Amino acid sequence: MRITDIDKSLFTNVWIIAETIGGRVHPVTYELIGAARGLADARSSKVAAVVIGGEADASLFAYGADLAIVVNAPEFSGFNDELECAALNYLIEKHKPEIVLCAATARGRALIPRVAVQTVSGLTADCTGLAIDPETGDLLQTRPAFGGNIMATIRTSNHRPQMATVRPNVMKALPPDPGRSGEVIRETLLGGAVKNAKRVIETVRGGEAQINLGEARVIVSGGRAMKGPEGFNMLKRLADKLGGAVGASRAAVDAGWIAYPHQVGQTGQTVQTALYIACGISGQIQHLVGMQSCGCIVAIDKNPDTPMMRLADIAVTGDVFEIVPAMTEALQ
Amino acid sequence: MRIVVCVKQVPGTSDAKIDPETKRIIREGIKSVMNPFDLYAIEAAVQLRERFGGEVIALSMGPERASAVIREAMAIGADRGALLSDRAFGGSDTWATSYALARAVDTIDTMSKASGGVDLVICGKQAVDGDTAQVGPGIAAHLGYSQAAYVEAVREVKQDSITVQRMNEDGYDVCEIAFPAVITVVKGLNQPRVPTLRGVLAARAADVPIWKPADIGAALDKIGLDASPTRVVKTAPPEPRGGETARVEGTPAESAARLVQLLKARELI
Numbered sequence: 001m002r003i004t005d006i007d008k009s010l011f012t013n014v015w016i017i018a019e020t021i022g023g024r025v026h027p028v029t030y031e032l033i034g035a036a037r038g039l040a041d042a043r044s045s046k047v048a049a050v051v052i053g054g055e056a057d058a059s060l061f062a063y064g065a066d067l068a069i070v071v072n073a074p075e076f077s078g079f080n081d082e083l084e085c086a087a088l089n090y091l092i093e094k095h096k097p098e099i100v101l102c103a104a105t106a107r108g109r110a111l112i113p114r115v116a117v118q119t120v121s122g123l124t125a126d127c128t129g130l131a132i133d134p135e136t137g138d139l140l141q142t143r144p145a146f147g148g149n150i151m152a153t154i155r156t157s158n159h160r161p162q163m164a165t166v167r168p169n170v171m172k173a174l175p176p177d178p179g180r181s182g183e184v185i186r187e188t189l190l191g192g193a194v195k196n197a198k199r200v201i202e203t204v205r206g207g208e209a210q211i212n213l214g215e216a217r218v219i220v221s222g223g224r225a226m227k228g229p230e231g232f233n234m235l236k237r238l239a240d241k242l243g244g245a246v247g248a249s250r251a252a253v254d255a256g257w258i259a260y261p262h263q264v265g266q267t268g269q270t271v272q273t274a275l276y277i278a279c280g281i282s283g284q285i286q287h288l289v290g291m292q293s294c295g296c297i298v299a300i301d302k303n304p305d306t307p308m309m310r311l312a313d314i315a316v317t318g319d320v321f322e323i324v325p326a327m328t329e330a331l332q
Numbered sequence: 333m334r335i336v337v338c339v340k341q342v343p344g345t346s347d348a349k350i351d352p353e354t355k356r357i358i359r360e361g362i363k364s365v366m367n368p369f370d371l372y373a374i375e376a377a378v379q380l381r382e383r384f385g386g387e388v389i390a391l392s393m394g395p396e397r398a399s400a401v402i403r404e405a406m407a408i409g410a411d412r413g414a415l416l417s418d419r420a421f422g423g424s425d426t427w428a429t430s431y432a433l434a435r436a437v438d439t440i441d442t443m444s445k446a447s448g449g450v451d452l453v454i455c456g457k458q459a460v461d462g463d464t465a466q467v468g469p470g471i472a473a474h475l476g477y478s479q480a481a482y483v484e485a486v487r488e489v490k491q492d493s494i495t496v497q498r499m500n501e502d503g504y505d506v507c508e509i510a511f512p513a514v515i516t517v518v519k520g521l522n523q524p525r526v527p528t529l530r531g532v533l534a535a536r537a538a539d540v541p542i543w544k545p546a547d548i549g550a551a552l553d554k555i556g557l558d559a560s561p562t563r564v565v566k567t568a569p570p571e572p573r574g575g576e577t578a579r580v581e582g583t584p585a586e587s588a589a590r591l592v593q594l595l596k597a598r599e600l601i
Contacts, residue, residue: 002561021502079498079505081469081479106500110481110516113466117427117473122561125464141562144570146343146461152564159561197478197510201495205503212501218600242601260520261499266345266460267368267519275600285345289460293570296600298591304579313573314594316580316587326588331601 001120003160008137011098011160014040015069017088017112018051018060019103022205028103028215030063030173032166035130036101037064037174039139042132043098050091052076052084061182064174069095069185078200079107085114087189092119094187097161099139101130104165105214116163122156123163128170128272128293129153139164148270148293167272168215213264218244218275221264221291224251225280225301225320232258234321235279238328247271247291249281265290279320283308300324333386333489334444335377335452336437338471339370339405341398342461366401369456371408371524372517376486377454378409379522384489386451387411391436393421393429399540406535407527414440418544423557426462430470432555435548437475441512452494453514457482465516472514480509481516 003011016032018025029049036047046066049056053076056068071087092100092115102112104126116123129142133155139162141154156162213219220239222232232246239246247264248257264271266286276294281287283299283306291297292311299312300323309315316323344365377388390405390413392398402413416432424432441450453472458465465481472479485497487506495508499518509515527535545552553559580590595601 078507079500080507081481085473106482106498109465110469110479113426113430113464113469114473114479116466116561117430117470120427120561123426123466124562125462125466140565145463145567148570150567151570153566153568154562155565156562197513198480199508201506201508203503203505214501260518263519270463275595289345292573296595296598297573298595310577311573312577314578314580314591316591318581318584318587322584323587323591326584327591330585330588330592 001160002158004158008160011096012043013045013048013095013097014043014099015048015050015097015101015161016065017100017102017108018049018054019105019108020051020054023054025057025059026103026105027173028105028166028168029060030176031168031171032101032103033060033064034173035166035171036099039099039130039132040066043137045098048097050088052087056184058181059176061180062176062178064180065182067183067185069187071187071189073189075196078203080196080198080200081110081114082198083196084111085118088115089118090189091187092161100161100163102163102165104167108165112163112165119161120159121161121163122159123165124154124156125165127164127166130164130166130171138162144293148289169217169274170272213245213247213262213269213271216245216271216273218242218277219247219264219271219273219291219294220244220277220279221247221249221281222252222258222279222320223249223281223287224255226252226257229257231321234324238277238324241328241331242275244273244275247276249284249287278308278312279324281308282306283311333380333384333451334389334440334448335380335386335454336389336391336440336450337370337373337377337405337410338433338453338455338467339374339390339392339401340367340459341365341392341394341401342367342459364397364400366404367456367459367461369458369460369517369519370401370405371456372519372521373454373456374405374408374410375522375524376517377452378525380452380486380489381409389413389440391433391440392416393424393432396542399542402540403535403538404527406538407531408525409531412538414541414543416548417542420545420552420556423560424555425560425562426464426466426470427562428555428560430467431474432545432548432550433467434471434474435550436543437471439543439548449512451511451513453477453512455514455516457516457518468514468516475512475514478509478513479515480507480513483515483517484520486521
C-alpha cells in the first residue's frame with residue numbers, strides 16, 4: 001500500500017513466509033527467522049511466521065519467532081499461487097506487517113511477486129544484506145545486480161509492507177532455544193472470494209530434479225573436461241561426502257551428460273554457496289556470472305591459466321580424474 | 333490461440349573480461365542481446381501456434397533500439413510485435429514494469445476480443461540482468477490471470493486451459509491452469525529454432541509499432557521511477573574476492589591433502 005509518513009506507524013512487525021516441504025519445515029525458514037529477528041529487535045517489534053497450508057511447528061518459536069499466523073485448509077495442499085496469494089493479501093491487509101521476508105525458492109519467487117503487485121508493495125529479490133536505516137526506520141535491502149558486479153542497496157520509502165526475498169544459505173539461523181514458545185493466531189478465509197483457476201494434479205518429489213543447487217552449502221561442479229556421465233558420478237561421490245550438490249557448466253549439460261537443473265550460469269542457476277568446487281571448468285563468462293558470488297571458489301584443472309583458475313581462491317593444478325578421487329579418499 | 337510473449341533486451345556477456353584487481357566481470361561496452369530465457373518462451377509460443385493456430389505477438393519495453401529484440405522474435409516465428417517506449421516508462425521497477433506490460437496485454441486482448449482475445453502470456457523465467465523473476469508473475473497479478481512459473485514442460489492444451497509441469501528445488505508438480513494465464517519458462521522446455529534468412533529479412537522490413545502510455549491506457553502515476561515502490565539508493569562494487577589465489581601443486585594425493593587442509597582451515601568442510 002502507498003503510505004504517507006503519518007500512517008507508516010500503522011505497519012508493525014516482521015513477517016516471514018514459512019516454507020514447508022511435505023510437512024517438514026524447510027531450513028530456509030529458520031534462516032529467514034534469524035534475519036527477521038535482528039530487524040524486529042531494531043524496530044522493537046515482533047517476528048511472525050506465516051504458515052499457509054500447514055500447522056505451526058514448535059521449531060518456529062525455538063528459532064526465534066514470537067508468533068505464528070496459520071491458515072490451513074485442504075485447498076492449500078498443492079502449491080496454488082492464486083489461493084496462497086489471496087490468503088497473504090488478506091492477512092497483510094488485516095495485520096499490516098512492516099516487513100515481509102520470503103524464501104527465494106521456485107515457490108517463493110512465483111508467489112511473492114504476485115502478492116507484492118496486488119498489495120502495491122515494494123519487493124527486492126535475492127537480498128544478501130538486510131538492515132534497518134537508523135534514521136528513517138526503513139529497510140535497507142542489499143542485493144547483487146548484473147551477475148554480482150554491483151551491489152545495489154534498495155529502499156521502499158513510501159509503500160508498506162517492505163518485501164524481500166532471500167536465497168537459502170545466505171542468512172544465518174539462530175541457535176534454537178527449545179524453551180521458547182509463542183502465540184499461534186489462526187485465520188480462516190472466507191471461501192469463494194477468489195476464482196480458483198488452478199488444479200494441482202500431482203506433486204512429485206525426488207528424482208533427477210532433486211538437486212537443490214539453491215539450497216546447497218557446497219557445490220561440486222563439472223565442465224567439458226568431465227568427458228561424460230561417468231565423470232559426473234565421480235563428482236557426485238565427492239559432493240555426497242561433503243553434503244553438497246552437483247553442478248555443471250552449460251557445455252556438460254548440452255552434451256547430455258547431466259540434466260539441465262544442474263546447470264550453473266547465465267542460462268542456468270545463479271548460486272551463492274559457501275564453497276564452490278569447479279572441476280575442469282575453464283570459466284567462460286556465462287558460467288562465472290552464475291557462481292562468482294560464492295564464498296570460496298576452488299578450481300581444479302590441468303591448465304593453471306584458465307579464467308576459472310585465476311578467479312579461484314584456491315587453484316589446484318592437476319588432473320580432475322586423479323585429484324577428485326584422492327580428495328574423496330582424504331575425506332574418509 | 334493468441335499468445336503474447338514478453339521479451340527483454342539485456343547486456344550480453346560474451347565479450348566481457350575479468351578485472352584483474354577485483355576479479356569481477358567488466359561489462360562496459362558490451363553489446364545488447366535478447367534475454368536468453370526469452371528464446372525458449374518464443375519457441376514455446378510458436379510451437380503452440382503451429383499446433384493450434386492463432387497468432388504470436390512479441391512485446392517488450394525499453395529504449396527504441398530494443399525493437400531489435402521484437403524483430404529477432406519475429407525472425408523466429410512471432411507474427412507481430414510492439415515496443416513500449418517512452419521516457420515516462422523510464423526507471424520503472426518490477427512493479428511498474430509489470431503494470432505497463434499488463435496494460436499492453438490488456439490492450440491486445442481488447443483489440444482482438446472479436447477473435448477470442450489473449451489466451452496465454454509466456455515469459456522467460458527471469459531476465460539475466462536483473463535476475464528477479466518478478467515481472468512474469470507481476471503481469472499475471474496486475475491482470476488477475478492465473479500463473480505458473482518455472483514451467484519445464486507443456487503437458488496438455490485444451491480449449492480453455494493448459495496443463496504444465498513446474499520445476500522446483502524438490503522435484504516438480506503438474507497443474508492445470510485456466511486461460512487467460514501467464515507462464516514463465518525455463519531452458520529445458522524446448523530447443524529454440526535458428527532464424528531463417530527469409531525470416532530475418534521479413535522481420536527487418538516489418539513495422540514494429542512504438543506504444544506510448546496513452547496507447548495502452550497506462551496511468552502516468554503507475555509507471556516510471558516515481559511510481560516504483562522500490563528505489564536503488566546506493567550502488568557499490570562488491571567486496572573484492574579475497575586477495576591472492578592460493579596455488580596448489582604436486583602429486584594428486586599431496587594436492588588433495590593440501591586442499592582438504594586449506595578448506596578445513598577456512599571451516600568450509
